[in-house]
Amino acid sequence: MIDNWRDALVDGAYIVTAIFFILGLRYLGNPATARKGNQLAALGMGIAIVATLFSSELEEGGSINWTNIGLIIVAIAIGGLISSVMARKVQMTAMPQMVAIFNGMGGATAALVSVAEFMHKDGIGRGEVTSIVLGAIIGSISLTGSIIAFLKLQEMISGRPITFPSQKMVNAGLGIAIAVMGVLIVWIQDGSTAKLLMWIMFAAALALGASIVLPIGGADMPVVIAILNSLTGIAAALTGLVLSNMAMVIAGALVGASGGYLTLLMAKAMNRSVPSIIFGAFGGGPEGVAGAAGSQEQRPYKETSPDDVAISLAYAQNVIVVPGYGLAVAQAQHAVRELADILEDRGVNVKYAIHPVAGRMPGHMNVLLAEANVPYDQLYDMDDINDEFSNTDVVLVIGANDVTNPAAKNDPSSPIYGMPILNVEDAKQIYVLKRSMKSGFAGIDNDLFYDPKTSMVFGDAKGVVAAMVSAVKQV
Amino acid sequence: MDREVLLAIYVLLLAVFLGAELIGKVPPTLHTPLMSGTNAIHGIVLLGAMIILGQADTWWLKAMGFLAVVLGAANVFGGFVVTDRMLEMFKKRPGAGQK
Numbered sequence: 001m002i003d004n005w006r007d008a009l010v011d012g013a014y015i016v017t018a019i020f021f022i023l024g025l026r027y028l029g030n031p032a033t034a035r036k037g038n039q040l041a042a043l044g045m046g047i048a049i050v051a052t053l054f055s056s057e058l059e060e061g062g063s064i065n066w067t068n069i070g071l072i073i074v075a076i077a078i079g080g081l082i083s084s085v086m087a088r089k090v091q092m093t094a095m096p097q098m099v100a101i102f103n104g105m106g107g108a109t110a111a112l113v114s115v116a117e118f119m120h121k122d123g124i125g126r127g128e129v130t131s132i133v134l135g136a137i138i139g140s141i142s143l144t145g146s147i148i149a150f151l152k153l154q155e156m157i158s159g160r161p162i163t164f165p166s167q168k169m170v171n172a173g174l175g176i177a178i179a180v181m182g183v184l185i186v187w188i189q190d191g192s193t194a195k196l197l198m199w200i201m202f203a204a205a206l207a208l209g210a211s212i213v214l215p216i217g218g219a220d221m222p223v224v225i226a227i228l229n230s231l232t233g234i235a236a237a238l239t240g241l242v243l244s245n246m247a248m249v250i251a252g253a254l255v256g257a258s259g260g261y262l263t264l265l266m267a268k269a270m271n272r273s274v275p276s277i278i279f280g281a282f283g284g285g286p287e288g289v290a291g292a293a294g295s296q297e298q299r300p301y302k303e304t305s306p307d308d309v310a311i312s313l314a315y316a317q318n319v320i321v322v323p324g325y326g327l328a329v330a331q332a333q334h335a336v337r338e339l340a341d342i343l344e345d346r347g348v349n350v351k352y353a354i355h356p357v358a359g360r361m362p363g364h365m366n367v368l369l370a371e372a373n374v375p376y377d378q379l380y381d382m383d384d385i386n387d388e389f390s391n392t393d394v395v396l397v398i399g400a401n402d403v404t405n406p407a408a409k410n411d412p413s414s415p416i417y418g419m420p421i422l423n424v425e426d427a428k429q430i431y432v433l434k435r436s437m438k439s440g441f442a443g444i445d446n447d448l449f450y451d452p453k454t455s456m457v458f459g460d461a462k463g464v465v466a467a468m469v470s471a472v473k474q475v
Numbered sequence: 476m477d478r479e480v481l482l483a484i485y486v487l488l489l490a491v492f493l494g495a496e497l498i499g500k501v502p503p504t505l506h507t508p509l510m511s512g513t514n515a516i517h518g519i520v521l522l523g524a525m526i527i528l529g530q531a532d533t534w535w536l537k538a539m540g541f542l543a544v545v546l547g548a549a550n551v552f553g554g555f556v557v558t559d560r561m562l563e564m565f566k567k568r569p570g571a572g573q574k
Contacts, residue, residue, distance in 0.1 A: 035562035058529030075544035083553030257494030363506030
């Protein structure tokens with residue numbers, strides 16, 4: 001209060017931070033400037049952190065508590081160090097999990113800040129209590145939702161929808177209980193009853209986050225991660241409202257909005273509404289899986305060897321590679337690039353067709369192929385390449401499944417009916433690399449595999465592609 | 476509700492529109508880095524955790540604040556580092572054969 005120049009400087013620094021975030025996001029939208037954009041945003045964040053260390057907000061009862069300042073610095077060092085090492089070491093294929101876990105940490109922070117702020121202050125205004133309640137709920141849901149998403153992506157729990165009896169009732173009950181407690185807390189405002197309610201609501205919101213994400217299948221993870229990212233942004237903005245911290249309000253709102261927008265894009269790419277993804281337990285009921293497995297065994301399909309594929313690739317003119325999550329699991333991106341390189345040396349025209357929801361997060365395939373040094377102008381979005389399949393000699397589907405299933409176009413009874421797919425079935429010859437005939441994450445049988453033009457190659461994608469590389473060399 | 480909160484709500488609404496506007500033109504190639512970059516940006520909630528810990532006067536508030544700062548810092552640092560690693564790899568033409 002006394003030294004106002006100090007707070008003026010801190011606020012000035014926050015304005016710089018906001019500008020850096022906005023410019024950073026703008027640069028992130030163009031491949032040529034994206035790296036600079038991220039670095040600009042990181043710089044903005046650094047400025048905000050340093051400025052906050054000098055803020056009078058950190059004072060307790062009018063004087064600086066040096067122990068607390070020390071603790072802050074130690075805590076930042078611990079968190080920063082551990083996560084930087086994790087971020088350096090993580091494999092590019094595990095990127096979705098990494099983003100999920102960092103997102104959960106952000107959600108946890110927002111929830112902890114909201115609850116702590118409520119516990120240690122009395123006589124807070126209604127507007128602030130409302131922000132606190134919402135921040136605590138959204139942050140908690142984001143935390144446990146992200147943990148479940150992480151466990152699913154890491155395959156520590158099944159990627160298939162996990163359901164239990166009357167799950168929807170339980171979720172609805174939890175949701176209503178949380179809403180009622182939230183309203184009560186805002187009504188009572190403070191005192192021990194409100195504080196007790198806050199703890200119970202906090203626990204209920206944690207439970208709800210986990211039980212919402214559990215029944216969502218692995219194939220819907222790109223959407224789930226986008227939603228959770230958006231939620232943490234919103235929670236951060238709400239926390240900023242409580243603390244009257246404009247840097248937090250602006251950054252949180254930017255992320256909340258961009259995450260929400262990305263969610264809608266993903267949902268559109270799957271031709272499904274966001275509520276149906278969250279509440280649908282898609283394609284995963286036990287009957288769905290059993291049914292698919294039953295019909296699978298009776299239908300005939302062709303199998304071939306990597307050598308045969310290599311020959312038809314070597315003599316083709318136009319080849320399109322369709323990568324999917326299986327490529328990520330097998331770490332086959334480098335082998336695929338090698339194959340494309342030797343084919344191009346022979347004069348074959350190789351392109352990659354990227355479905356918007358291929359993989360486990362938006363744009364997952366682009367990152368993997370970039371890691372293998374595939375230039376990004378060789379990657380084509382679905383809309384840009386779909387007309388070219390009919391002029392293509394050979395399509396190589398590597399670990400992709402649902403995004404190539406013609407049932408999405410032809411079979412109104414299919415759970416994925418209406419989803420835009422890659423027109424792989426229009427090509428002259430199709431090879432599908434898969435580990436086995438088992439149906440994918442979504443548990444739906446793929447008609448493409450039984451097409452007369454299709455041959456299956458079973459095995460680990462990396463090994464199979466490597467075998468093709470050496471076979472092409474000998475042609 | 477005092478004016479300050481009201482003002483903050485205006486700022487929030489404007490930032491929401493700006494956020495949607497900024498993302499609208501991003502090509503799918505960049506969706507993963509974009510998500511991971513915005514993921515780092517929401518680590519801004521670290522500032523709130525710092526304020527809580529700075530004002531903490533009981534052991535349990537200190538514990539909550541400390542945990543919040545650790546997690547918030549992890550979100551910030553990890554998020555930016557991982558995004559930088561991804562974007563480092565995005566190249567227009569085939570580069571040298573290293574990682």
